[in-house]
Amino acid sequence: MAASSSGIVAGLTAAALATVGYLAHEAAETLPAGLGRAAQAGAVPAAGTSKAPRVKGDPAALPPESGKGARVVYSLRGDRVWLVNGDGAISRTFEVEPSAVDPAPGSYSVTSRSNAVTGSDGVPVEHVVRFASVDGVVIGFSAAVNESATPAPAPGPKVRTGGIRESRADGDAMWTFATIGRRVVVVR
Numbered sequence: 001m002a003a004s005s006s007g008i009v010a011g012l013t014a015a016a017l018a019t020v021g022y023l024a025h026e027a028a029e030t031l032p033a034g035l036g037r038a039a040q041a042g043a044v045p046a047a048g049t050s051k052a053p054r055v056k057g058d059p060a061a062l063p064p065e066s067g068k069g070a071r072v073v074y075s076l077r078g079d080r081v082w083l084v085n086g087d088g089a090i091s092r093t094f095e096v097e098p099s100a101v102d103p104a105p106g107s108y109s110v111t112s113r114s115n116a117v118t119g120s121d122g123v124p125v126e127h128v129v130r131f132a133s134v135d136g137v138v139i140g141f142s143a144a145v146n147e148s149a150t151p152a153p154a155p156g157p158k159v160r161t162g163g164i165r166e167s168r169a170d171g172d173a174m175w176t177f178a179t180i181g182r183r184v185v186v187v188r
Helices: 002-029 166-176
Strands: 069-077 078-086 089-094 107-109 112-118 126-134 137-144 163-166 181-187
Touching: 002 069, 069 126, 078 137, 078 166, 089 166, 126 166, 137 166, 163 166
Parallel strands: 069 181, 137 163
Antiparallel strands: 069 078, 078 089, 107 181, 112 126, 126 137
């Protein structure tokens, strides 16, 4: 009886491993181009990494590797955001001021929102849309309440902040579009 039990366990284990391998392969096949192994492994760019120059051509063009369906697309190199409707039409695109800490390229979801708070840099912000966390630093989009005010003193070089700043008008559009659960695709 013991020999048959171990055979059953071995067979079930082999079947489970084959199923997991198949599902992992299928998931990898459905990733948008550019979201390869580095994003899957959770690779995180180093804080303070310099941005690459903008892509030549039309910097406002939606990156082809940004997926399909309704989503927010954030380009790390272009410091630009696109709000994309379910039919693939761009409802708005705008430039942003990047945070000190970048999320890894990949697909995220909006996890929380706040109408008005004080940013980690001491600046009052509104329409905060959070979607990622890197080593305890929460990453999200926000707009400074007083865009014309003198900026608060920059945090020290060791302070890692995650606020991606947008204009108030762009923040209003983000707030309306990026509700809880909305997909956010980060591309290089």
